[in-house]
Structure formats: C-alpha cells, structure tokens
Amino acid sequence: MTAVVTVEEGTHSPYALSHLDALESEAVHIFREVAGEFENPVILFSGGKDSIVMLHLALKAFAPAPVPFSLLHVDTGHNFAEVLEYRDRVVAAHGLRLHVASVQDYIDRGVLKERPDGTRNPLQTLPLTERIQSERFDAVFGGGRRDEEKARAKERVFSLRDEFSQWDPRRQRPELWNLYNGRHAPGEHVRVFPLSNWTELDVWQYIAREGIELPQIYFAHRREVFRRGGMWLTAGEWGGPKDAETVELRQVRYRTVGDMSCTGAVDSDATTLDDVIAEIAASRLTERGATRADDKLSEAAMEDRKREGYF
Amino acid sequence: MSTTTTEVLPETTLLRFATAGSVDDGKSTLVGRLLHDSKSVLTDQLEAVERVSASRGQEGPDLALLTDGLRAEREQGITIDVAYRYFATPRRRFILADTPGHVQYTRNMVTGASTAELTVVLVDARNGVVEQTRRHAAIAALLRVPHVVLAVNKMDLVGYAEPVFAAIAEEFTAYATELGVPEVTAVPISALAGDNVVEPSANMDWYGGPTVLEHLETVPVSHDLAHCHARLPVQYVIRPQSAEHRDYRGYAGQIAAGTFRVGEDVTVLPSGRTTRIAGIDLLGEPVDAAWTTQSVTVLLEDDIDVSRGDLIVPTEDAPATTQDVEATVCHVADAPLTVGHRVLLKHGTRTVKAVVKDIPSRLTLDDLSLHPHPGQLVANDIGRVKIRTAEPLPVDSYADSRRTGSFILIDPADGTTLTAGMVGESFASPEPVKDETDDGWEF
Numbered sequence: 001m002t003a004v005v006t007v008e009e010g011t012h013s014p015y016a017l018s019h020l021d022a023l024e025s026e027a028v029h030i031f032r033e034v035a036g037e038f039e040n041p042v043i044l045f046s047g048g049k050d051s052i053v054m055l056h057l058a059l060k061a062f063a064p065a066p067v068p069f070s071l072l073h074v075d076t077g078h079n080f081a082e083v084l085e086y087r088d089r090v091v092a093a094h095g096l097r098l099h100v101a102s103v104q105d106y107i108d109r110g111v112l113k114e115r116p117d118g119t120r121n122p123l124q125t126l127p128l129t130e131r132i133q134s135e136r137f138d139a140v141f142g143g144g145r146r147d148e149e150k151a152r153a154k155e156r157v158f159s160l161r162d163e164f165s166q167w168d169p170r171r172q173r174p175e176l177w178n179l180y181n182g183r184h185a186p187g188e189h190v191r192v193f194p195l196s197n198w199t200e201l202d203v204w205q206y207i208a209r210e211g212i213e214l215p216q217i218y219f220a221h222r223r224e225v226f227r228r229g230g231m232w233l234t235a236g237e238w239g240g241p242k243d244a245e246t247v248e249l250r251q252v253r254y255r256t257v258g259d260m261s262c263t264g265a266v267d268s269d270a271t272t273l274d275d276v277i278a279e280i281a282a283s284r285l286t287e288r289g290a291t292r293a294d295d296k297l298s299e300a301a302m303e304d305r306k307r308e309g310y311f
Numbered sequence: 312m313s314t315t316t317t318e319v320l321p322e323t324t325l326l327r328f329a330t331a332g333s334v335d336d337g338k339s340t341l342v343g344r345l346l347h348d349s350k351s352v353l354t355d356q357l358e359a360v361e362r363v364s365a366s367r368g369q370e371g372p373d374l375a376l377l378t379d380g381l382r383a384e385r386e387q388g389i390t391i392d393v394a395y396r397y398f399a400t401p402r403r404r405f406i407l408a409d410t411p412g413h414v415q416y417t418r419n420m421v422t423g424a425s426t427a428e429l430t431v432v433l434v435d436a437r438n439g440v441v442e443q444t445r446r447h448a449a450i451a452a453l454l455r456v457p458h459v460v461l462a463v464n465k466m467d468l469v470g471y472a473e474p475v476f477a478a479i480a481e482e483f484t485a486y487a488t489e490l491g492v493p494e495v496t497a498v499p500i501s502a503l504a505g506d507n508v509v510e511p512s513a514n515m516d517w518y519g520g521p522t523v524l525e526h527l528e529t530v531p532v533s534h535d536l537a538h539c540h541a542r543l544p545v546q547y548v549i550r551p552q553s554a555e556h557r558d559y560r561g562y563a564g565q566i567a568a569g570t571f572r573v574g575e576d577v578t579v580l581p582s583g584r585t586t587r588i589a590g591i592d593l594l595g596e597p598v599d600a601a602w603t604t605q606s607v608t609v610l611l612e613d614d615i616d617v618s619r620g621d622l623i624v625p626t627e628d629a630p631a632t633t634q635d636v637e638a639t640v641c642h643v644a645d646a647p648l649t650v651g652h653r654v655l656l657k658h659g660t661r662t663v664k665a666v667v668k669d670i671p672s673r674l675t676l677d678d679l680s681l682h683p684h685p686g687q688l689v690a691n692d693i694g695r696v697k698i699r700t701a702e703p704l705p706v707d708s709y710a711d712s713r714r715t716g717s718f719i720l721i722d723p724a725d726g727t728t729l730t731a732g733m734v735g736e737s738f739a740s741p742e743p744v745k746d747e748t749d750d751g752w753e754f
Contacts, residue, residue, distance in 0.1 A: 015570075015602050016532050019325035019404040028594065028606035029565040032546040036619045036660065061606070063595040064559060065551035147397045154392050160726075172392065173728040174418055174643045176425040178565070179657050179719045183726025197406055199397045205322070286356060 020206050024057065027194035029178060030157060031061040034139045034192055035068050037182045041139035041192075042099070042132075045071040047083035048257035049214060050143030050195055052090075053203055056212050057194060058141075059094065069141070070097040074128045076120040076259040077104035078238040083257055086215040099135065101127035118239040119262040129165035132189055139182065141192045147199045148287070157196045163187035200255075200287050201280055208273040218276065220253045220268045231264025255280075255287040323401070324532050329408040329423040329456070331447035332433030337464045341433065341502040342396065342409055345524065348509040351398035393423050402528040417450070417676070417691040418643040421731055424454035425717070428532055431460045431523070432483075436469045436499070440482045446676040448483065452490035452738050453639065453693065455713055458530050459487055459495045462523060467501040471514040490679075491739025496530075498523050539603070540630070540707065541569025542715045543623040544659030549608055561592060561608035562617055567659065567714035569625075570602040571609065576626040579617050580705040585626050586613040603714075620661035622705045622715070630715075632703035636665075639674075639709075639737040640696045642688040644722070644729045648696075649687045654729060656700055658718040664701040665720070671695045674737070688730075696732070708735035 017025065034041050043058060045051045058067045073087060091098045103123050106112040112123050132140060146153045156172050158180045173181055182190050195203070207214065225232040225248060226241035233240055235247045238260050252265035253276075270276045332338035345351075396407040408423030410416070424430060430451040434444050451459050461483050469475045480497035487495050498507055499518055506512035507522045521529070549561040571577075571588060578585045590610040591601050601607045609623060617623070624630065636656075642648050648667060656665040673685035673694040681695075688694045698720075709716030720730040 016324050017604065018322035020322050022325045022604065024594070025565060025604055025606040029546070032563050032565075032606070033660070036547045060594040061563070062547075062549055063592075064553070064556045065549045146395045150394075153394045153396065169392070174422045174731070176422055176643075176719055176728075176731045177714065177717045178426075179717065181657065181719065181721055181726065181728045183655075183721055185725065197395070197397070199399070199404075201399070202404070209322075 020202065020209060023198055023202055024060075024206070026178070026197065027054075027057045028061040030180070030192060030194040031058050031141075033180050034141070034182070035062070038139040038190070040135070040137050041069045041141065042072045042135070042137045043067075043069050043141040044128075044143065045073050045087065045098070046143075046257065047073070047079075047087040047090075047215060048143070049203055049207065049218060050145065052212060052214060053198075053206060054141060054143045054194060055090065055094075056210060066095065070099060072099040072101065072128075072131060072135075072137070072140070074101045074124045074131075075103065076124060076261075077102065077107070078120055078236075078260040080215070080217055080234070080257065080260060082215045082217050099131060101131040103127055117261075120259045121262050124259075125165075132165060133163075133187075137189060138184065139190050139192050141194060143195055144193050145195050145198050145200070145203075146193075155193060155196070157193055158182055159191040159193065160184060161189050161191055165189070167191075201277070204273070204277050204280060208277060215257065217254045217257065220251055220271045220275075222249055223252050223265065224248070225250050225252060225265055232266070233264060234260050236260060321401075323399075323403050325404045325406065326428060326527060326530065326532055327406045327408070327426050328429040328431065328527065329410055329420075329427035330431045330433070331410060331420055331423075331450070332431075333435075333441070333443045336433040336435050337502045338409075338433050341431070341462065341464065341500070341508065341523075342407065344502050344505060344508050345407075346396060346398050348505075349398045349400055349524070351396075393419050400524065400528055405527065415691055417446075417693070418641060418731075420447070420450050421454060421641040421643070424450055424456050425713075425731065427454075427456050429458040429460060429527070429530060430456045431462055433462050433464050434479060434483070436463050436465045436475055436479065439479050440486065442677045444483065445486060445678075448487045448492065449490060449676045449679060452487065452492050453641075453733070455709060455733075455739060457493060459492050460523065460526060461487075461495055461497040462502075463497065463499045464502050466499045466506060466512075466515065467504050471499075471506075471512075473499075473515070473517045476518075493739070496520070496526055498526065538570070539568040539712060540628050541571050541625050542567040542659075542707070542712065543571060543607075543609060544661070544715070545617055545619055545621045545623060546660045547619055548617070559610075560614070561610050562621075562623065563606070563608045564623075564660065565606045566601060566603045568603050568712045570600055571607075571623075571625075572600040577611070577623050578626045578629045579615065580622045580624060580629065581632045581703045582616065582621070584615045586611045586615055588612075620659075622659060622661075624705070630705045630707050632705045634700045634703050635668075636698045636700060636704065636706060636718075636732075636734060638696055638698065638718070638732040638734045640688070640694060640720075640730045640732045642690055642692045642694070642730050644727050645690050646722075646727075646729075647687040647689045648720070648730055653723065654698075655721040655723050656698065656704075656718050656732075657721060658704050658706060659715060661704065662721070663704065664723075665698050667696060668699050669697040671697065695737070696730075698732075706734045709733035710735055710739055 103120050106127055144152050156175045184190055224235045226235055226245045241247055253268040254265050270279045330338055394409045396409055398405050410420045410423035432447045463476050463479050476499040484495045499515055500507045506514055509524045511522055543564045543566050545562045546564040549563050551559050573588050575588045589612045591598050592608040593601055650667055650670055652667040654665050655662050672681040672683050673692055707715040716734045718732045719728055722729055
C-alpha cells in the first residue's frame with residue numbers, strides 16, 4: 001500500500017525560505033564575515049558563471065556600498081576572448097580593481113614550462129599563489145562548489161592554507177553551525193567558498209531569477225571545434241588542431257569556462273536560460289565529467305592540485 | 312502546489328540533514344540509493360566508481376566510493392571526514408552531511424548535526440538498538456536536531472517481519488524521547504533491495520507510513536523559528552559615504568532567530584542602548600519585516616554606537632548578558648582542553664578572550680553516565696564546562712536558540728578550532744510538546 005502523505009502549504013510556510021533564498025542568504029553571510037574579520041580579501045574572478053554569481057552576491061551583500069574587495073584573475077593566456085571582454089566590462093561597470101596574474105608571463109620568463117599535452121590549468125597554481133603572497137591577500141574567495149568533485153565535497157567553507165598555499169585535508173578545522181573560524185598566522189591565508197552548498201542547477205536557476213548577464217559562450221552558437229580526448233575543443237593558436245585532428249563547424253555551448261586547452265564544448269541547441277536549465281536537468285553527465293580534461297588525469301587529480309594550492 | 316517535471320524547475324525549499332550509522336549498517340547503500348534514485352549520480356560518476364571497483368576486483372560498483380573523496384579514505388576504505396552531498400526532487404533540495412560512524416569520529420558527527428534539521432539513524436534489523444545507536448540518538452538530542460528518522464535497515468534479512476521492526480522502533484523511540492528528541496519517525500527499509508527508501512515496499516504492506524524520501528520531502532523546515540526570540544548579530548557596518556547615500560549607516564547581519572519589523576523598539580547588546588528600527592533592507596530592497604535566516608541590513612532611528620559583534624534584539628525580549636558561561640561541549644581538537652586553558656570564544660559575530668574555569672564532568676555517550684572532574688577533555692569527548700569571558704556576552708540557552716546558544720572555542724596561539732559549545736542544559740526536557748505549531752526548537 002502507499003503511505004498517505006499530504007503535501008500541503010505547510011511545507012511552504014510564509015516564513016520558509018526558498019532554496020535559492022536560503023543559499024543566497026548563506027553566501028551573503030559568508031561575504032560579510034570575511035569583510036568583518038580579514039584585512040585584505042580578494043575575489044578570484046575568471047568570468048565563468050560561478051565567479052559571476054559570486055560577484056553578484058558580493059554586490060548585493062554590501063549594497064548600497066561598493067564591494068570592499070578587489071578581484072584577481074589568473075589569465076592562462078588561453079582564455080576565450082568573449083570571456084576576457086566580459087571580465088573587463090564588468091570590472092569597469094562596478095568600478096572594481098582587477099589584478100591579473102599571467103601564466104604567459106611565467107612561461108615567457110622561463111619560470112614555467114609548457115606541458116606536452118598543452119593544458120595550462122595546472123600551470124595556474126604558481127602565478128596564483130605568488131600573487132597571493134606578494135599582494136598579502138589574507139582571504140581568497142573561490143567559486144568552487146562541493147558538488148563539482150569529490151575532493152571538493154570535503155572542503156570547508158573557510159579553508160586554511162599554509163604559507164605555500166597548500167591544502168591539508170587531514171588538518172581541516174571542523175566547521176560548526178555558521179561559526180566560521182578565520183584565524184590564520186602571518187603568511188597563511190584562508191580560501192573562502194561562498195557557493196560551497198550550491199549545485200550547478202542552483203547556479204543556473206539563480207542566474208535566471210536574478211537576470212544575470214553571462215558571456216555568450218554559455219549559450220548555443222556555431223563554432224569551429226575539433227575532437228581531442230573525447231571532447232570538442234575550440235580551434236585556435238593555443239595548439240589545435242594537430243595533424244590527425246580536423247576542424248568542424250558545430251552548434252555547441254560551454255558548461256564551464258576555463259582554459260581553452262582543457263575545457264570542452266557540448267553539442268547543444270540551448271540558446272536561452274530556460275533551454276540551458278532544461279538541458280542540464282536532463283543531462284546524465286556532470287559538468288566536469290562532460291567538459292574538463294584535467295580532472296580525468298587521475299582519480300585524485302583535483303585533490304592533488306588542491307594540495308598544491310589550486311583553488 | 313502541484314509540480315511536474317515538465318515545468319522548468321520551480322524554487323523549492325531546502326532541507327539540511329545528516330546520516331549516522333555504524334560501519335556495516337548499510338549507510339553508504341542508503342545514501343547511494345537516495346542519490347541514485349533521485350538521479351543525482353550521473354553517468355560519468357558512476358562509470359568512475361565502476362572502473363575503480365572493477366580494478367579492485369569487486370563485483371558490483373562500490374557506492375561508498377561516491378562519498379569517500381580523499382586518497383586516505385579510499386586507501387583505507389573508511390570515511391574519515393564529513394562529506395556534503397547534494398540532491399534534489401521536484402519537491403525539495405537536499406544537503407546531506409554524510410558523517411562517519413566510528414566513535415573516534417564523534418566530532419564529525421557533531422559537525423554534521425550542527426547544521427542539520429533532521430538526522431537519519433540507521434539500525435541493522437538483525438542487531439536492533441546497539442550502543443552505537445544510542446550514541447547517535449544522544450548526539451542528535453544534544454545538538455537539538457529537530458527531527459530524527461530511525462531507518463531500520465536490512466528488513467529483507469529478517470523476513471520483512473513487522474514484530475522485529477515494531478520492537479526496535481519502540482525501544483529507540485522510548486530512548487530518544489527520554490533524551491528529549493521531539494519527533495521520531497521510524498521506517499522499515501531495505502536499502503539494498505530498495506524497500507521504502509524511494510519506492511513503497513511491496514514486501515511490507517503492514518507499514519502505512521511514508522518512505523524515507525517522502526518523509527524527507529515533507530518534513531517541515533525551520534519556518535517556526537520566525538516566532539522565536541528575535542536576534543540579529545551585527546556582522547558589518549555598511550556606510551557607502553557616496554553622494555547618493557551620504558547618511559546611510561546600515562547594520563548588516565543574518566537574522567539568527569525570530570522576526571524583526573520596521574518601527575520595533577530594539578536594544579543593542581552588550582551596551583544596552585535602545586532605539587527603534589527605522590528600516591530594513593533585504594539585499595538592497597526595503598522590506599517591512601524580515602526573519603530567520605535572511606541576511607539583512609537594519610537601519611536604526613538614533614545614531615548610536617553599534618559595531619561588529621553587537622547583538623540587536625527586541626527591547627521587550629532581550630537576553631541577559633553574562634561573563635560566566637556554563638555549557639555542554641564537544642572537544643574537536645587533537646590537543647586536550649584543560650582547566651585554566653586560555654582561549655578565544657566566538658559567539659555569533661563576537662570573539663572574546665575567555666578562560667576555562669572548570670570541567671565539572673565528562674559524559675559517556677554509551678550509557679549517558681557522568682564522570683566527575685575528568686581534569687581534561689580529549690578529542691571527541693563531550694563534557695560540561697564553565698567558562699569565564701573577558702566581556703559580557705548575550706547568550707541564549709541552546710535549547711531556545713541553536714544559533715545564539717552555540718559558540719566555538721579557538722586556540723589563540725595557532726587559531727585551531729578547539730571545542731563546540733552549547734549553552735545550558737545538555738539534554739532537552741522529555742516533556743511532551745505543548746503547542747504543535749511552535750515546538751520550541753531552533754535552527
């Protein structure tokens with residue numbers, strides 16, 4: 001027999017917050033805690049949807065005052081032009097200060113070496129951590145979500161990093177109630193993840209609800225791509241296609257925005273936010289599984305990169 | 312409201328819950344089934360699990376690999392740390408704190424329970440209520456988790472027999488009620504076979520209650536808290552100092568409990584100054600009233616001194632301030648907590664110096680016995696503590712308010728989070744709840 005369960009307005013009391021309101025309120029609380037307890041915080045801003053939502057939340061958290069943080073972008077040198085254009089437009093519109101740490105500079109100076117596989121994602125760690133040290137940032141906001149990846153599922157909202165920016169999963173502080181502990185020694189910093197409890201769908205629903213503008217590469221468009229490692233990569237001067245690879249013109253969109261060398265496009269007809277939400281709700285692949293090559297390098301790829309200081 | 316999957320995903324409510332279970336109770340299978348049957352395990356994740364399981368020579372996919380995210384956990388095949396999992400149904404979104412069950416990980420159970428509005432305690436139907444079950448129930452009661460679900464698992468191995476379930480449910484409910492747990496819902500399940508987890512069981516037609524998922528979808532969330540003592544810890548003062556907002560001075564914070572209204576008389580603690588709410592901004596939009604857990608900015612009529620760490624409360628419902636805090640604590644750090652220990656105490660948005668004056672007792676969770684004057688608390692110990700603070704604090708009893716009745720102790724030398732604290736009596740009174748619309752619980 002079926003149990004008798006009545007779903008009534010009781011679960012939607014006038015005082016119960018919707019899941020998006022609850023997540024928004026929690027994220028705003030996290031931003032304000034950092035503003036209250038740290039000297040020199042910075043928001044990692046890539047121009048991807050998560051960091052765009054992060055910035056939107058920060059703007060709301062301190063309204064009508066300006067956001068009391070600057071932004072930091074680690075530019076791999078293989079970024080999508082549409083995303084850089086978006087980044088600069090947003091920074092100008094809100095009168096924000098943008099720091100750019102450039103992977104290309106490190107390669108040009110011979111400090112970093114191009115990898116044989118051409119991916120520059122792992123190369124971001126050194127420019128990021130050196131810039132954190134040189135600017136003496138003591139809190140660094142990242143758009144990482146626990147639903148993205150199983151090592152990230154273990155990450156605290158306030159995640160202490162040592163003077164080498166290393167993450168030690170065994171040394172994490174228990175995080176109780178909403179009492180975040182931001183104590184750190186000089187030279188250490190805290191990575192802060194206001195979107196920890198958001199899922200990919202939450203992010204998209206929030207973008208739709210708030211009417212947040214995104215770079216156009218998140219929506220279906222015709223683009224020259226080629227197949228590598230089971231993914232559609234954008235053709236370009238960064239290093240593709242190679243000999244046996246051929247360029248095709250396909251209707252695609254991006255689910256994540258990262259380095260062109262390791263971020264794949266998905267075939268899609270989704271041209272509006274509603275289309276995108278419907279597409280993701282029906283998808284049988286996670287965004288990282290679908291479009292990120294670097295997470296496939298090993299079972300613990302993300303954990304290993306995070307230990308070294310990656311976000 | 313009827314929701315169908317053809318609509319583009321309406322906004323729903325959010326339930327935070329925790330699972331507790333011993334190693335072989337089938338917790339991973341239950342979590343795996345909830346995630347799997349709600350379509351939250353996607354193909355690439357399942358393929359990764361299947362690949363690793365096969366490479367280890369295991370026959371089927373080991374669903375524990377979905378939650379054990381760290382190298383050390385996979386190597387040892389155990390869950391060390393809390394993992395947070397996310398899944399959704401058309402009715403509700405869920406945040407699951409998947410906590411390890413070993414006694415040496417009590418601190419992780421406490422961590423998971425601190426934000427949970429519901430705990431699922433798993434019991435093996437063949438073994439019934441065991442020490443570990445009592446421990447889980449005690450932690451749920453101690454942390455004042457409003458709803459407890461007893462999932463009697465492996466019913467398939469006891470012939471789906473009603474008397475087995477009924478005896479376990481009765482014993483557990485009696486124990487939990489004695490601890491003051493306000494609501495226990497017992498469900499007979501087989502996580503492996505899928506009985507009563509997501510789909511109602513065809514094997515147990517004697518059971519008339521909800522499946523685990525139905526209960527998770529329909530249990531009321533924290534909305535009653537809007538009727539509790541109103542509390543707003545001030546996080547940050549917003550002063551735009553722009554031409555447009557020259558005189559704007561807003562006190563930003565997340566409402567910890569209750570409801571605030573424009574025009575209300577309020578007191579700022581610990582100073583005790585009084586004024587009136589001139590306006591409330593809800594993330595940029597003016598509103599007449601706001602309630603827990605909204606993040607707001609409050610504007611006051613008088614230009615009085617208010618800063619981060621202060622608590623805004625209704626003048627007619629202000630808590631007393633004290634420098635002597637008595638609490639039940641769970642010690643979460645590896646180094647012990649001792650009498651005379653100088654610490655920092657974070658309560659709401661305020662961090663003050665404090666000293667541990669006394670540790671009157673340590674609690675044994677297995678039988679709830681008290682050991683007087685243990686001298687110290689080591690990792691995972693739960694005990695009573697008396698603390699003297701350098702400044703007066705407006706603390707509530709944890710029984711009245713999980714947010715303003717809780718605190719953490721921090722090591723001033725290296726910033727380690729030492730201890731989780733709950734002000735007031737350890738366990739709730741087992742008296743029956745008087746008013747069904749206000750069960751007195753707090754999130």
